[in-house]
Amino acid sequence: MAQPSSGHPIPALAGVLSALLAGMGQLYSGQRKRGVINLLIEAVFILALFTVLRGPLRGLVTLMPTGRFVDSRHILLVGILAGFVVLAYAWFHVANIADAVRSASRVRAARRPGKTGPLLPMPRRHSGVLGGTPLTPYLYSAPALISAFFIIIVPLVFGVSLAFTNYNLYHCPPAGRFDWVGLTNFAKLLKPGSTWKSQLDMVLTWNVTYAVLGTVLAFSAGMGLALALQARGLRFRSVFRMILMLPWAVPATVSIMVFFGLFNTTFGPINMLLRSLGLSAVPWFQDRFWARISVLIAHVWIATPFNMSIISAALQSIPDEVYEAARVDGASRWQTFSKMTFPLLMSVVAPIFVLMIAGNFNNFGIIYLLTSGGPAVAGSKGAGATDILMTWVYNLGFQQLQWSTASALAVLVFIFVVIFSMINFRLSGVLSQLKQEE
């Protein structure tokens, strides 16, 4: 090995050495302690790779029963955990190469001719009174991060993996076993002209309609009420406000079940009222159109107070001078609203408006508990007229045991929502703000 302590270590060489074997580059530039630690970590990892990790990793690739694990779901789950260990090591290894290059150039700089004295201390990102050691932030967040890893990350990776298997009624553990099938499920769903594709189109169309229309309606209602509550000289303002907030306070599950009763075709009070007025009863849950209307009505009832609160807060953030100036310029009330208040309001609430559309896209509870996706549609793959993608996915999984198709659909939904939200975050500057904080 090249001679460290007196010579000038070459950063590139240190990097290559560390890439071959973790810690070698650090040893080469004279960092014994760090080098030995990294070397040990690599040794332990390689040992694990040939012992405890071997079975699970092979299971992840083949999904074949091996020794202790027979159930395909267990094989997949253990395999995913092993995969995460490998990923964590890969991250360590890359960091180790970067560290070798960095420390070699630091040693080199410190030993330039004419420069003597102790090595400069490593620049620390954690300095400052509130800093602590480099490990402190990880210690503080460890309980949350570990829980999130097992309860959110691993299950989500598992769910995504299922989209690439044939886990269904005929390949159902523990009796049966499932296997990797590549993109088959996605091909099936997206193949033009197939029943699946036409079903997907129908559900997606209603899903987008529901998300956009529901959000816009609740937003408009919320804006109308927020403006009304702002009227000067309004009496009983807090009473009105309290009543209007009630739908937010009542647990949504309860509200939806109450609407389930209100809309009941035979016994529900809405139809009773219509009948007593001499009108014919509306087939709320039996007719495709009316079922969709009932979903939207329940949605607007539940979601309006949230919109109202946000818009109220935004209205209060508009300075009085703006109105004053408009008044001085002789603008009418409508002009003031359409030219000043509304644009200012939208610039403030636009990000959350987009976020609400994304949230309503997966608003599972309201559809599941109100219409259960019904009424049924002829020739369908289980999708009803009010089914949104997620309720359809749920039925495909829990009722028809088509887990793989359901998972593939869920992946498509996820991609859709992420793209939508990322555009929104970019527009609203959340991400750049995080960057600025560093």
Added chain:
Amino acid sequence: MAKPSKRRGRALEMIIVYLVLGVACAIVLYPLLWVASCSFRASAGLVSSSLIPSNPTMANYRRIFTDPNVNFGRWFFNTVKISALSSVVALAITTPAAYAFSRMRFSGRRQLLIGFMISQMFPGFMAIVALYTLLGWIGLIDSHLGLIVLYTGGAIPFSIWLLKGYFDSVPKAMEESAMIDGATKLQAFTKVLLPLARPILYVVGLINFIGPYAEYILAQVVITSGSKWTVAMGMRSLTVSQFATEWPVFSATSVLTTIPIVIIFLSAEKYIVSGLTQGAVK
């Protein structure tokens, strides 16, 4: 000096305002009053659209505490237990994490925060199959602990973002001067920042209590035996089976389920609303 026409316009405007608010309040109140009135109606009676029951009776309320098939007391106890524990545990593990994300800079910080945000966009269904498998494996299916674990985990990303946002708004100077006076990092966090952040701790605690309180989907996947049901599961069973006959009983359970939450919500409304809309409106 207002011209008469302007004054008339203003009067008209106020009439419209009162009209809009009045109609809105009626729409909000009707479903709630209807359920309340149904709960005093004789069982097996037909549901009516009128808000005043003809023969008011307490029979439905008596029944939900005596009929072994409608074990409301047990459902309610289960629900409160699960929600309270989930909320407390979530708060306990996310507060220090949010402190780290707010006050410290470390590698992976930004990626983790963005990761939390993205994880919220995953359809919950994708995790359900795996969670069901995992819980089954470690023997937590049909147990309240299993449900608590899921609720706690689900609350993590959102709680961290909310807490971090609040911590960011508290000036660092107080903690720094405490540390210069010899306080340790942990003391600066627990003795200086946490007391200042009490409002957001209540908000996050309450939101994480209200969330699981009437949650139905996960509960239904995890819990199977009737004695372990939550309120939402019990209520759903009442609406699905024999709608007309059990509706008054369902109404009684919804009234009792809703009242505590509405009281909590309205008493802390200012904080909850500002907590949830904070960040939305800057």
